[in-house]
Structures are given as C-alpha cells and as structure tokens.
Amino acid sequence: MTSNHSKGGVGRTLHIVLLGVAMLALTLVMANVSAASAAEAFPPVASQPADGTSKTDMWRGIRSGEQGYVSIPNKSAGVLVQSEGELWRSVRNGPLSTYGGWALGGMIGLLVLFFLVRGRIRIDGQKTGRTIQRFNAFERGVHWLTAGSFVILAFTGLNVLYGRYTVLPLLGPEAFATMTQYGKFAHNYLGFAFMLGILLIFVMWVKHNIPERNDITWALKAGGLFSKGVHPAAKKFNAGQKVIFWATVLGGAALGFTGVQLLWPFSFASLADMQLYQLIHAAVAVVLTAVIIAHIYIGSVGMEGAFDAMGTGDVELQWAREHHSLWVQEVTGETPGRHGGHHHGRHRAPAE
Ligand code: HEM
Known part of the structure; x- marks a missing residue:
C-alpha cells in the first residue's frame, strides 16, 4: 500500500x-x-x-x-519645430558671418593699403597758426556720446557673432562666458545712449548734409583723396562726410528699430519677425562698422589736422581752407582761391 x-x-x-x-x-x-x-x-x-x-x-x-x-x-x-529657425540659423552662421567677416577684414586691409600708398594726408599749404571753430562743445559731446557707445556696441555685438570662434579659444569657456554676459548687459543698455546720439546728430547736422551740386564735383575727383594737392570745394561737410552722416543716421535708425524688437522679445514681433530683425540688425551693424572704421581712420591718423575738429573743436585755418573752402568763406567772408598761390586754384566756388 x-x-x-x-x-x-x-x-x-x-x-x-x-x-x-x-x-x-x-x-x-x-x-x-x-x-x-x-x-x-x-x-x-x-x-x-x-x-x-x-x-x-x-x-x-x-x-x-x-x-x-x-x-x-x-x-x-x-509649435514643435519652427522650421524658419533652421533657415535663420544657417543664414546667420553661414553667409551673414562670412560676408560680414570679409567686409570688416576687407575694409581694414584697404585702409592699410591706402596708408601705405598715400600716407597721411597732410595740410599742403603753409599753416597760419590761426584756428577757426568747427564744432562747439555740445556738438563734440554728442559726437563722443555716439562714438563711445557705438564702439562698445560694435565690440560686444561682434563678440556675439564671432566671439565663439575668436575669443573663446583664447580665454577659455569660463572667462568667455563672464565677458560675454557683461558684454550683453553693456550692449542692451548702451543701445539707448547710441539712439539718443543718433537723434541729436540728425537734428544738429541734417541741414549741412543735404546733397548739392558741389558733391558731384567732389565725388568725381574722389575728394582729392588719391591725388596730392587736389582739394575740391566743399561746404561744412563734403560728399564723403555726407555719406558717413546718412549711413550713420539711416543705419543707426535701422539698428535702433530692430534692436528694440529684440530687446523685448515677443512684445512687438513674432518669432519669425524677430529672426528677420536679427539678421537685418547684424547685417546693418557689420556694414556700418566697416564704414565707421574708415571714418575713424580718416578722422585720426589718416589726415593731419582732422582730429582737432572733434578734440578741441578748433581747426587750423589752412586745413579748413583746403578741405572746406566754401564753409570758410561763409564763416569768415574770405574769398576763396586767394590763399596760398600754390593751390592750383583749388578753392573754386560752385558757380565757376
Ligand atoms: C572713435 C573714433 C572716432 C573718431 C576719431 C572720430 C572723428 C571725427 C572727426 C574728427 C569728425 C569731424 C570731421 C570734420 O571736422 O570734418 C567726425 C565727424 C563725424 N563723426 Fe566721428 N569719429 C569717431 C567715431 C565716430 C562714430 C563711431 C560715429 C557714428 C557711429 C561717428 C560719426 C560722425 C559723424 C556723423 C560725423 C559728421 C560727418 C563726418 O564728418 O563724417 N564718429 N568724427
């Protein structure tokens, strides 16, 4: 069992x-x-x-x-994927950065070449030892407000566009991040100083910057920039300076408008609009910076006697006769062409 x-x-x-x-x-x-x-x-x-x-x-x-x-x-x-964003990014990091680099580098290269070939543009005639007031203290103050803010805006802005390729490898990530952060603060706030400066420059000088017949003659002779002893007649501002003036005013207005859109994201513009404004902001900034580099050159080392206009405000009378003959005539009542016989009749009135 x-x-x-x-x-x-x-x-x-x-x-x-x-x-x-x-x-x-x-x-x-x-x-x-x-x-x-x-x-x-x-x-x-x-x-x-x-x-x-x-x-x-x-x-x-x-x-x-x-x-x-x-x-x-x-x-x-x-919106899961904003595809315009990819286009924006590729334009910003592609052609915009590349052509921008060429514009800035090209301008510096041209100026070095110009300096090597032409040298410093000297006062040709005999200096008089007398001066004439060109800009008063207010005008100079406005110029340096604009210039000072622009230079910092340019450096901090270029850092945003190119810093990761140029400054980052030099400083390393920590220092670069700190610098870029402070740079961004400076850029955001100084934009307002620049906009004020541009507005005042426009109001102060627009009457001297309306294009006129003289400008054509001046431009045809390239302002005498490439030929020693040639000084086409000009009033307070010559055609070249008028180009600088309008580039600054119009470029500055475009930078201010697009900059404000980016400063308050989504307040005035949609994402796609902001991408467009960013591209315009960067492109205008790079072109204006290239133009201003030329301006800085000619207003300092490039031309004897020019800096005084924005330094003390008083320029050598002979400098004024050579570069702004019609203006000297207006201010002092001097007849053009009577000074320094070796000027080859450069101080001609437009009527002649
Ligand atoms: C930072 C260095 C700069 C220097 C050394 C400089 C120098 C000068 C000088 C000497 C003049 C008077 C020219 C004359 O008497 O005929 C002038 C005028 C002027 N500057 Fe500047 N400047 C500088 C930066 C800037 C910047 C950054 C801007 C604008 C963004 C600017 C805008 C102007 C304008 C609109 C005029 C009047 C038009 C002209 O003369 O071209 N400047 N500058």
Missing part, C-alpha cells in the same frame, strides 16, 4: 511537471502569436495618428511649423 501509494505519488508529480511545461510552452506560443497579431491590428500610434493621416503627413505638419493644441498659456509651445 505504502509502496503503491508512493509510486502513484511520483507518477502524479511527473504529470504535473509535464503539464506545467506544456502549459508554459503553449503560453509562450500564444503570447507570440497574439503579439504578432496585435502588431497587425494596432500599429504604434506614431505611424498612424488617430485622424487617419499618414506618418509622413504628420511630420510634414510638424516641420512646416503648424501649431498644435496645448493647454498651457504659452500657445507658441504648440
């Missing part, structure tokens, strides 16, 4: 184990089959959105910047 009993017990255990194995095997097979058929019946959500559109359509929608539904207040978060 006992042995039978025990025999029967072993047999039953074996049965139970075999049954278990069989059930396990069956379960695995069934699971596989059901997984396969489930995959057929219910493909993953992403490949078939609920509204029946295809995966391609869905991604096309996302990439074209379509706004989906979000329940948070920031509705623009419903």
